[in-house]
Each structure stands twice: as C-alpha cells, then as structure tokens.
Amino acid sequence: MTIEVKNLVKKFGSFAALDGVDLKVNDGELLALLGPSGSGKTTLLRIIAGLDWPDSGEVSFNGEDALAQGARERHVGFVFQHYALFRHMTVFENVAFGLRVQPRAIRKDEATIRARVKELLDLVQLDWLADRYPSQLSGGQRQRIALARALAIEPRILLLDEPFGALDAKVRKELRKWLRSLHHEIHVTSIFVTHDQEEALEVANRVVVMDKGRIEQIGSPGDVYDNPATAFVHGFIGESIVLPIEIGDGAIRLGDRQLNLAAEGLAPGASKLFVRRHDMLVGPPGSGAFEGAVQHVRNFGPVQRAEVALSGGETIEIDAPRDKELRAGDTIGLNPRRYRIFAG
Amino acid sequence: MTMQIADSVSLSSPDPKARAHAAAARDNLRTEPRAVRIVIISLAVLFLSVFVVLPLVVVFAQAFSRGILAYFAALSEPEALAAIKLTLIVAAISVGLNLVFGLVAAWAISKFEFPGKTFLITLIDLPFSVSPVISGLVFVLLFGAQGYFGSWLREHDIQILFAVPGIALATTFVTFPFVARALIPLMQEQGTQEEEAAISLGASGLQTFFRVTLPNIKWGVLYGVLLCNARAMGEFGAVSVVSGHIRGETNTMPLLVEILYNEYQFVAAFAIASLLAMLALITLIAKTVLERHLDEGEEASDH
Numbered sequence: 001m002t003i004e005v006k007n008l009v010k011k012f013g014s015f016a017a018l019d020g021v022d023l024k025v026n027d028g029e030l031l032a033l034l035g036p037s038g039s040g041k042t043t044l045l046r047i048i049a050g051l052d053w054p055d056s057g058e059v060s061f062n063g064e065d066a067l068a069q070g071a072r073e074r075h076v077g078f079v080f081q082h083y084a085l086f087r088h089m090t091v092f093e094n095v096a097f098g099l100r101v102q103p104r105a106i107r108k109d110e111a112t113i114r115a116r117v118k119e120l121l122d123l124v125q126l127d128w129l130a131d132r133y134p135s136q137l138s139g140g141q142r143q144r145i146a147l148a149r150a151l152a153i154e155p156r157i158l159l160l161d162e163p164f165g166a167l168d169a170k171v172r173k174e175l176r177k178w179l180r181s182l183h184h185e186i187h188v189t190s191i192f193v194t195h196d197q198e199e200a201l202e203v204a205n206r207v208v209v210m211d212k213g214r215i216e217q218i219g220s221p222g223d224v225y226d227n228p229a230t231a232f233v234h235g236f237i238g239e240s241i242v243l244p245i246e247i248g249d250g251a252i253r254l255g256d257r258q259l260n261l262a263a264e265g266l267a268p269g270a271s272k273l274f275v276r277r278h279d280m281l282v283g284p285p286g287s288g289a290f291e292g293a294v295q296h297v298r299n300f301g302p303v304q305r306a307e308v309a310l311s312g313g314e315t316i317e318i319d320a321p322r323d324k325e326l327r328a329g330d331t332i333g334l335n336p337r338r339y340r341i342f343a344g
Numbered sequence: 345m346t347m348q349i350a351d352s353v354s355l356s357s358p359d360p361k362a363r364a365h366a367a368a369a370r371d372n373l374r375t376e377p378r379a380v381r382i383v384i385i386s387l388a389v390l391f392l393s394v395f396v397v398l399p400l401v402v403v404f405a406q407a408f409s410r411g412i413l414a415y416f417a418a419l420s421e422p423e424a425l426a427a428i429k430l431t432l433i434v435a436a437i438s439v440g441l442n443l444v445f446g447l448v449a450a451w452a453i454s455k456f457e458f459p460g461k462t463f464l465i466t467l468i469d470l471p472f473s474v475s476p477v478i479s480g481l482v483f484v485l486l487f488g489a490q491g492y493f494g495s496w497l498r499e500h501d502i503q504i505l506f507a508v509p510g511i512a513l514a515t516t517f518v519t520f521p522f523v524a525r526a527l528i529p530l531m532q533e534q535g536t537q538e539e540e541a542a543i544s545l546g547a548s549g550l551q552t553f554f555r556v557t558l559p560n561i562k563w564g565v566l567y568g569v570l571l572c573n574a575r576a577m578g579e580f581g582a583v584s585v586v587s588g589h590i591r592g593e594t595n596t597m598p599l600l601v602e603i604l605y606n607e608y609q610f611v612a613a614f615a616i617a618s619l620l621a622m623l624a625l626i627t628l629i630a631k632t633v634l635e636r637h638l639d640e641g642e643e644a645s646d647h
Binding site (some may be wrong): 101 | 542
C-alpha cells in the first residue's frame with residue numbers, strides 16, 4: 001500500500017499544525033516522522049488514520065482518495081502512545097475486538113477468531129497473558145498487546161504514535177529492535193512518529209524530519225545525519241557545534257578572527273557554521289581553521305569530551321579520540337573534517 | 345483509630361521503655377494538646393448524634409410507637425399505597441429520562457469540542473441552584489390554566505398539572521444534574537482514545553458506545569442513577585407546587601407525610617417517613633459500595 005499526501009494544511013485556531021505537507025510513502029516501507037513536539041507529526045499521522053481532518057489537501061492510499069472514507073473504513077491499524085487498551089476487557093478480548101465488530105456478513109466464526117488471536121499473541125510473544133487485564137501488565141507488554149490488537153484486522157497500513165514514548169529507556173531499546181524485526185516479518189507499510197532521533201535513525205528505512213508543520217528533509221537515516229538539508233535538521237539530529245560566522249570579501253570570519261576555510265560560492269552576510277562534535281580534529285596550534293585553549297576535559301566512554309574556548313570568543317565542546325590525551329590549559333588547533341554552512 | 349495504633353505498638357514492643365518511647369514519638373506527631381483533641385472529638389460526636397442519629401431514631405421510634413401492627417396497618421391504607429405507587433412511578437419516569445439525558449449530555453460534553461460547551465455545563469447545574477419551589481412554579485406558568493400552553497392543553501383535553509405528567513416533569517427537572525454530574529468528570533478523565541481505537545478497529549458508533557464507552561462508565565452511571573433516584577423519591581418542594589394534593593391520586597410519599605403530620609396522624613406520618621429513611625440508608629450503603637468500585641477503576645487506569 002502506498003500513501004500519498006499532497007499539500008496538507010491543518011490549523012488549530014491560528015496555529016498551523018500542518019503548513020503544506022507533501023509526502024509519499026512506498027509500499028512495505030517503515031517510515032519515521034521525526035520532530036520536536038508541536039512540529040505537526042502526530043497531526044499528520046492522525047489525519048492519515050482518519051482520526052482528524054485536514055483543512056485542505058489530499059490523502060490517497062494506492063491512488064484512492066482516503067479522505068472520502070472515515071477511520072472505520074480506512075482499515076488502518078493505529079497504535080497509541082498511551083496504549084488505549086480497553087480497560088474492562090482481557091488481553092484476549094482486546095485483540096479479538098477488531099474481529100468481533102466486523103459486519104455479520106464477513107465476521108469469522110468463534111473458532112477462527114480464537115485461532116487468529118492466539119496466533120497474534122504468539123507473534124508478540126505474550127500468549128501467556130491472554131486472561132489478564134491491561135492494568136495487570138507492564139508498559140512494554142501493553143504496547144505489544146496494542147500492536148497485536150491493531151494487527152488483528154490485517155490493516156493495510158500500520159500507524160504508530162510515539163509507540164515507545166511512555167516506556168523506560170531499556171524497554172524502549174528492546175522494543176525498537178523487536179518492532180524492526182516484526183516489520184521485517186509482516187512487511188506492512190508503517191509510519192511511526194517519534195521525537196527521539198536515535199529511535200528514528202535506528203528503526204526506520206526512511207526518516208522524515210518535521211518542524212513547525214513543515215517537512216524539513218526526507219531521506220535515509222545516513223542521509224539526514226550526514227547531509228542535513230537545513231540548519232534545523234543539522235541542529236536537531238546528532239550533536240552539533242553551532243558557530244555564528246560572517247562571510248564577506250572571500251573570507252569567513254568568527255568574531256575578529258579570519259578562519260582558514262574556503263568561502264567560495266557562499267552568499268555574503270551573517271551565517272551559521274555547523275560541525276559535528278566528533279568531526280573537529282585536534283592538531284598542534286596554528287595547524288587548523290580554529291585555535292583555542294582547553295578548559296575542561298572529561299574522560300568517559302570511547303571519547304574524551306573537551307570544552308575549548310576558541311580565539312574569536314566562542315566556547316565549544318568537542319569529542320576527541322582518547323589516544324592523544326588533552327589537558328586543561330593546552331592550546332590546540334582544530335580542523336573540521338566536515339562542516340556545513342547555512343545562511344541566517 | 346488512635347487506640348488501635350497504640351495497641352499494636354505496645355504489642356509489638358513488650359519492653360516498657362520502648363513502649364514509652366513509641367508513645368512519646370506518637371504524641372510528637374500531633375501538635376494539639378490532649379484536652380483540645382478531646383473537646384473537638386466530643387463536639388463532632390455530639391453534633392452527629394443530635395443532627396443525624398437522633399432524627400433517624402426518632403423517626404423509627406414514632407413509627408413503631410403503637411406497635412408493629414399499627415405500623416403495617418398505616419402502610420397498607422389505600423392512601424399510603426397510592427402514594428408509594430405514585431412515588432415509584434414518578435421516580436421510574438424521571439430516573440429513566442435523566443439516565444438518557446444525562447448520558448447524552450455527558451457524552452457530548454466530554455468527548456467533543458463545540459461552541460457553547462461552557463454554557464451547557466452551567467445550564468446542567470441550573471436545577472441545583474434554583475429553589476425547587478421556583479422550579480415547580482415554572483411548570484405552573486407553562487402548563488397551568490392561565491399558563492402559556494394552558495388553553496391549548498385544555499382544548500386537547502391533556503392534563504399535565506395536578507397529574508402524573510406534571511409531577512414527573514417537575515421531578516425530572518429537579519433531578520436532572522445527578523447523572524450528568526456523575527459522568528462528566530469520569531468521562532473527561534477517560535478521554536477519547538479508547539473510542540478512537542475502537543473506531544480505527546472498524547467498530548460502528550453504536551458498537552463503540554455499547555462495547556467501549558458504556559462498560560467504562562457503568563459504575564458512574566449506577567452512582568448517578570442511585571443519587572437521582574434518592575432525590576426523585578424524596579423531592580418535596582417542586583412536586584408540592586404542581587401536584588394539587590389530590591388525596592389518593594397526586595400525593596407522593598413526602599407530600600403524604602406532611603398531610604398526615606398536619607392531621608396529627610403521627611404513626612401513619614412516621615411510618616411513611618420511615619420508608620423514606622430506609623431508602624436513604626440503603627442509598628448510603630449502595631453509594632459506599634459504588635464509590636469503592638469507582639476508585640478501583642481509577643487506580644486501574646493509573647498505571
């Protein structure tokens with residue numbers, strides 16, 4: 001099932017939750033909608049599900065107009081952040097719900113329903129919880145049951161709204177891996193919303209980065225990390241050093257210091273230079289684009305994190321390999337292995 | 345309560361020093377001197393005895409003052425039986441109507457956003473803030489002989505005032521807020537996600553209501569119905585205005601109690617009153633049970 005969204009606009013009062021969104025989701029893809037809260041990602045997901053309606057724009061499934069159908073007809077599996085399990089039903093009845101409410105003409109008989117529910121509970125590895133109530137389950141278990149319930153209707157599309165947002169870090173990591181292998185197994189076109197970049201980059205085939213109701217970039221996880229299209233994406237994904245620079249007379253300046261970086265093809269004026277922390281290479285003084293004095297060094301994990309006061313007035317944090325020990329008071333040269341400059 | 349705590353402390357620590365220590369620690373937790381505590385507790389007990397327990401005792405004492413036979417004789421008077429029957433009919437009608445109205449109103453208010461919502465919530469509370477006598481008078485103004493619809497009703501030979509429809513209408517009006525008030529906070533807290541989940545799983549509106557919404561609020565519904573029923577059976581002011589006090593026809597139990605009392609038929613008056621008092625006691629017990637269920641429901645959804 002392919003999904004196509006064209007020029008979608010949704011306003012809540014004067015706030016534009018979606019401000020002209022275009023998106024094409026390929027068949028069998030696992031797509032992540034990534035963005036800060038208020039970026040419109042959940043609104044987009046709810047409109048695709050039929051739980052919200054756009055002010056203008058188009059949504060189509062396999063070329064068919066989806067907005068002509070209500071949520072009930074769209075045959076979309078939806079997984080909520082807070083599970084939304086039916087609290088007065090057992091796990092078994094929760095999963096069976098979608099099968100039991102089918103119109104009489106196509107409803108399966110009881111034995112078929114039971115077999116299907118059993119199969120789904122096996123799929124999410126929770127068949128032993130069938131007779132429990134949702135309140136007796138852990139968060140991770142509840143979300144897996146919610147997923148089994150959504151899959152029961154053999155949805156054409158699976159939509160997950162911050163599915164792991166309410167879970168603790170460890171369970172979240174487990175479920176991430178599990179969701180990816182599950183998708184590998186059942187291959188239904190899926191979109192999941194998250195504000196956690198690690199989650200998006202680790203699980204999805206493609207990532208859609210959103211901000212303020214607009215799509216900033218669409219690309220593979222590697223793409224959005226290595227080649228961010230906008231300043232927002234660079235700042236939002238991965239840890240970045242951001243330096244305010246001035247471009248003019250064929251040179252780049254940081255404060256009163258001219259940087260030893262090529263300025264060809266760049267528009268003159270105030271700009272921002274983005275570098276990943278681990279892309280700042282440490283060398284002897286005078287060897288690089290920047291120069292600075294080491295203020296603090298913290299040694300942990302695979303890298304040493306140093307706070308460096310640049311001549312030019314800014315203080316930055318860099319991640320350097322641990323083979324060459326840095327010490328507070330050292331003067332060092334810094335050269336960005338790769339960097340991006342965005343106007344503004 | 346305090347005695348129990350003291351007992352368990354002394355039992356678990358047989359060493360007298362430890363016991364004294366525990367007692368001192370316990371006393372340190374309170375700031376009020378012993379004398380003040382005794383005075384406050386005595387006042388509370390005295391107040392409850394005089395204003396709650398004593399009246400109840402008096403009602404039953406008076407009802408049985410001429411013996412149990414006189415009690416049942418008073419209750420089996422045709423007039424008493426008619427009043428009991430009318431009260432049950434009126435309560436059934438008004439509770440039934442308010443169950444439907446209350447459910448619909450609570451559902452609309454808690455699950456949807458629409459202009460005028462705050463106004464509607466205020467309107468639901470109106471019967472609580474208006475004196476029941478005024479509520480009754482409104483119906484006299486509308487349906488009385490000189491009222492707005494009076495002549496039309498007379499032409500079509502429809503009797504509303506001084507008959508069951510008027511009493512039921514007035515009672516329904518006065519008891520309207522109970523079901524809606526019990527449900528609105530409950531349904532607002534539960535939100536709309538379960539309903540959204542049901543619809544996305546292919547359930548129709550009716551299936552969603554009967555399979556998801558209603559089971560989630562069933563204890564709240566019972567709670568509202570219980571309070572609504574208690575008030576409907578006990579309502580005096582509004583009913584008094586619209587009933588016309590036709591003996592054996594339009595007297596409800598509370599009205600009959602007043603009439604009998606004014607006629608110095610104390611045993612009969614208090615016999616009927618004892619039924620209302622028993623209704624109150626049963627209501628209280630049922631209310632406690634329902635509140636426990638409601639709390640459990642909340643705890644379950646807290647995880």
